[in-house]
Amino acid sequence: MHPAPSVIFFSVFSGLGFGLLFWLGLGWPSATGIVAFVFFAIAYVLAVGGLIASTFHLGQPKRALKAFSQWKTSWLSREAICAVAALFLMAIYGAGAVFYGQHWRVIGVLGALLSLGTVFTTSMIYAQLRTVPRWHMPLTPLNFLSLSVAGGALLAGQVTWALWLILIAGGVQLATWIIGDTRFAASGTTLATATQLGGIGQVRAFEPPHTGTNYLLREFVHVIGRRHATKLRVIALGLMVVVPVILLLVPFSHIAGGLALLAHVAGVFTARWLFFAQAEHVVGLYYGKR
Amino acid sequence: MTELPQSTQKKLGLVIDLDTCVGCHACVISCKGWNTENYGAPLSDQDAYGAAPSGTFLNRVHSYEVQPDTGPAQLVHFPKSCLHCEDAPCVTVCPTGASYKRVEDGIVLVNESDCIGCGLCAWACPYGARELDQAAGVMKKCTLCVDRIYNDNLPQEDHIPACVRTCPSGARHFGDLGDPESEVSQLVAQRGGVDLMPEMGTKPVNKYLPPRPKDQPPDLDVLAPFLAPIDQEPKGFLGWLDRTLDKI
Ligand code: SF4
Numbered sequence A: 001m002h003p004a005p006s007v008i009f010f011s012v013f014s015g016l017g018f019g020l021l022f023w024l025g026l027g028w029p030s031a032t033g034i035v036a037f038v039f040f041a042i043a044y045v046l047a048v049g050g051l052i053a054s055t056f057h058l059g060q061p062k063r064a065l066k067a068f069s070q071w072k073t074s075w076l077s078r079e080a081i082c083a084v085a086a087l088f089l090m091a092i093y094g095a096g097a098v099f100y101g102q103h104w105r106v107i108g109v110l111g112a113l114l115s116l117g118t119v120f121t122t123s124m125i126y127a128q129l130r131t132v133p134r135w136h137m138p139l140t141p142l143n144f145l146s147l148s149v150a151g152g153a154l155l156a157g158q159v160t161w162a163l164w165l166i167l168i169a170g171g172v173q174l175a176t177w178i179i180g181d182t183r184f185a186a187s188g189t190t191l192a193t194a195t196q197l198g199g200i201g202q203v204r205a206f207e208p209p210h211t212g213t214n215y216l217l218r219e220f221v222h223v224i225g226r227r228h229a230t231k232l233r234v235i236a237l238g239l240m241v242v243v244p245v246i247l248l249l250v251p252f253s254h255i256a257g258g259l260a261l262l263a264h265v266a267g268v269f270t271a272r273w274l275f276f277a278q279a280e281h282v283v284g285l286y287y288g289k290r
Numbered sequence B: 001m002t003e004l005p006q007s008t009q010k011k012l013g014l015v016i017d018l019d020t021c022v023g024c025h026a027c028v029i030s031c032k033g034w035n036t037e038n039y040g041a042p043l044s045d046q047d048a049y050g051a052a053p054s055g056t057f058l059n060r061v062h063s064y065e066v067q068p069d070t071g072p073a074q075l076v077h078f079p080k081s082c083l084h085c086e087d088a089p090c091v092t093v094c095p096t097g098a099s100y101k102r103v104e105d106g107i108v109l110v111n112e113s114d115c116i117g118c119g120l121c122a123w124a125c126p127y128g129a130r131e132l133d134q135a136a137g138v139m140k141k142c143t144l145c146v147d148r149i150y151n152d153n154l155p156q157e158d159h160i161p162a163c164v165r166t167c168p169s170g171a172r173h174f175g176d177l178g179d180p181e182s183e184v185s186q187l188v189a190q191r192g193g194v195d196l197m198p199e200m201g202t203k204p205v206n207k208y209l210p211p212r213p214k215d216q217p218p219d220l221d222v223l224a225p226f227l228a229p230i231d232q233e234p235k236g237f238l239g240w241l242d243r244t245l246d247k248i
């Protein structure tokens, strides 16, 4: 799949933002006043910034409001609703913390759950697609959720939680890659099932429908990223897990914490880029490509 | 609404005969023509006369080479457009309700004034039947020529999709695949019509008729029995030359 920068930015930043909102909603840290304001401001910049970035890849962004209507079947619609509901509740909760020094528990917990729900619905947009076998598995939502909660813990300054959650997220990421590598073959879809010509003999794409490229090839067939996949995976895991864990284990300082966060985010970016670049859509088979 | 109907009154669709398609791409052109020259926005092209042309098409013809265990390879031309699936994954993923499947005839359509161009439906379609129009910013797909088949301003013989009307080899058939008595259903039954990528669970309405088995003629050269077989071992001067050259 084409790794569109807007979608990668959106999913990494809003994942972090909603991850932080999750921790804030639970009351860790239970800051008030100006400190709470800074925490909430960071969370909203990340979450809302990500959502705005996601509209950049729309063909008709001015109609984006219509996307709230089809929650009965569409994960994209559910994501939109979940995100707005989470941002709304957390704004009320945040106002309580910043202006009244109050933590309205019920609203906070509900907001925290909706924040996680937003990340889950985002991941389901990908996980629901049978056409991209690498994404079509329960590990995809687990991957998104574990990264969001771990990154959120790091942002929220929950050092011990962050340490363990980053390790767990790293394990999930590794499993996602290893199992993901086998998914296309396991799906059983081949050029023979795509054309139903396998009964006659070995099928080979002989001539594409046109000499130039097209929307389908640009969107679904992306081979460049896969060449360095192994190297990029090592880099991603190093930045996402190894560096932050080491920095968190040394006696805490704000500099080490900041560096850990930067490394982690850079690692998640790399992993998310690979998430798209390595994903193969079955339509590529019709073009003799993957 | 993007909920799929429980059932549709008709299942209008195409039956494509891979045995007779000659790969002329006439259906591609007539489709592009009908959907560009008539109602609504055209199917746009980018850089049409430049170095890297690219455009929106609702129907494309692939060609595949199939190599049997014995005998020569076969070339199969393979037209592909929306298969108007019964369990259309492209419809349920749509966040705006722009994509829908009609209850009356099962045609899958996009309401272009509701589409935000998120592209998710194209991701969900296994067949590459949807393309985002780069000029209009909305999703385009085969409409089964809904603006022809019910159009009373056209003569009766034109109440079929443009591709079917155009195909010079009669490789494309249009009809109600929900009615077992219809000509298309009969054709599918006779020729063993198949679904593409059945494992995707989309239940496509359009069916593909596999190429008929090729017969293996024993010897097509009608004059062969009347001609003396060509000598394998040359005699005379050529024979001498052959033997001498062998020895060197
Ligand atoms: S062929 Fe693709 S676009 Fe057409 S109904 Fe099926 S899934 Fe949807």
Ligand code: SF4
Binding pocket: B093, B094, B095, B096, B097, B098, B099, B110, B114, B115, B116, B117, B118, B119, B120, B121, B122, B138, B139
């Ligand atoms: S591109 Fe348009 S029709 Fe397709 S899912 Fe998005 S809004 Fe729906």
